[in-house]
Amino acid sequence: MQIAGWVLKINTTANAVIFFSNDEKDMALQLFKDGFETEQYHAGSKNTKSDFIEFAKRISINKIRFNKIYNSILAGSPKVEKLVSSSFLKDSFKTQYLNNYFLRLDRLKS
Numbered sequence: 001m002q003i004a005g006w007v008l009k010i011n012t013t014a015n016a017v018i019f020f021s022n023d024e025k026d027m028a029l030q031l032f033k034d035g036f037e038t039e040q041y042h043a044g045s046k047n048t049k050s051d052f053i054e055f056a057k058r059i060s061i062n063k064i065r066f067n068k069i070y071n072s073i074l075a076g077s078p079k080v081e082k083l084v085s086s087s088f089l090k091d092s093f094k095t096q097y098l099n100n101y102f103l104r105l106d107r108l109k110s
Contacts, residue, residue, distance in 0.1 A: 040110075
């Protein structure tokens, strides 16, 4: 089912409703209010480390603080895996969720 540019998928056995945007953006909100795009985003339409570096500059987060935040995100994978594996999601949803998580995490590393 499509609703105003969104694809709605309902799984009644898992009591799950999942919305997927047709424009395939990774994030619910844009990083830059002025429509700015880094070269990497413009080339691939996905957020990478360079987007978050630019975002941190624009909101006055210094490099040391940014690196601490960035490294904590990268180090969080085991916690995410543990949380997902102990969830009540069906195994196929767990796999799909972790695959999407690791795809985004890999982009964040680039």
